Amino acid sequence: EAQVTQNPRYLITVTGKKLTVTCSQNMNHEYMSWYRQDPGLGLRQIYYSMNVEVTDKGDVPEGYKVSRKEKRNFPLILESPSPNQTSLYFCASSEREAYEQYFGPGTRLTVT
Amino acid sequence: QKEVEQNSGPLSVPEGAIASLNCTYSDRGSQSFFWYRQYSGKSPELIMFIYSNGDKEDGRFTAQLNKASQYVSLLIRDSQPSDSATYLCAVNRYDYKLSFGAGTTVTVRA
Numbered sequence: 001e002a003q004v005t006q007n008p009r010y011l012i013t014v015t016g017k018k019l020t021v022t023c024s025q026n027m028n029h030e031y032m033s034w035y036r037q038d039p040g041l042g043l044r045q046i047y048y049s050m051n052v053e054v055t056d057k058g059d060v061p062e063g064y065k066v067s068r069k070e071k072r073n074f075p076l077i078l079e080s081p082s083p084n085q086t087s088l089y090f091c092a093s094s095e096r097e098a099y100e101q102y103f104g105p106g107t108r109l110t111v112t
Numbered sequence: 113q114k115e116v117e118q119n120s121g122p123l124s125v126p127e128g129a130i131a132s133l134n135c136t137y138s139d140r141g142s143q144s145f146f147w148y149r150q151y152s153g154k155s156p157e158l159i160m161f162i163y164s165n166g167d168k169e170d171g172r173f174t175a176q177l178n179k180a181s182q183y184v185s186l187l188i189r190d191s192q193p194s195d196s197a198t199y200l201c202a203v204n205r206y207d208y209k210l211s212f213g214a215g216t217t218v219t220v221r222a
Contacts, residue, residue, distance in 0.1 A: 042214035058209055090155060097208045098144040103155035
């Protein structure tokens with residue numbers, strides 16, 4: 001089954017404790033992206049990757065890191081999480097940047 | 113100015129009526145336009161995409177694009193209760209980034 005998986009689905013952590021949210025797709029897609037979704041603000045792009053070893057900042061990259069060492073995986077790293085990073089996070093992939101995005105199930109992160 | 117703006121809603125329509133959703137965007141270089149549907153607690157899923165000016169129809173859904181006016185819309189004909197969801201307009205910008213509007217919540221009354 002073609003899909004995008006994210007782990008964990010729910011995470012509660014404390015300020016400053018480094019965490020990684022994993023994202024994997026099995027569709028051989030080139031473009032992958034991370035979004036955060038907050039009430040009233042919609043989906044905002046954090047980082048995107050157009051291929052292996054090619055990543056770039058989206059509209060809200062501060063406080064996040066990513067890497068793309070393999071085509072299928074695109075982890076999101078929060079080196080020192082803060083409460084304003086409490087949000088619902090989605091990973092997505094697509095064949096190319098202008099094509100349909102396939103979204104993962106989401107990760108609900110709470111930073112206290 | 114936001115990159116993508118949608119009418120804020122919520123939009124309530126009776127079953128069988130037409131729901132009309134609007135979206136404007138600021139980047140004139142944008143080439144690809146998408147409508148996603150998101151049910152509460154779920155991930156967004158694609159309904160329609162449109163690249164060229166004019167109308168594109170798919171079943172009960174019609175997307176309309178006017179690049180000169182920087183405007184894209186979605187019509188849902190014969191609305192059903194299962195259409196009750198939040199609809200997100202997305203625009204692929206010239207710099208390969210994807211911008212979403214805040215969404216319009218639609219409720220279809222039985």
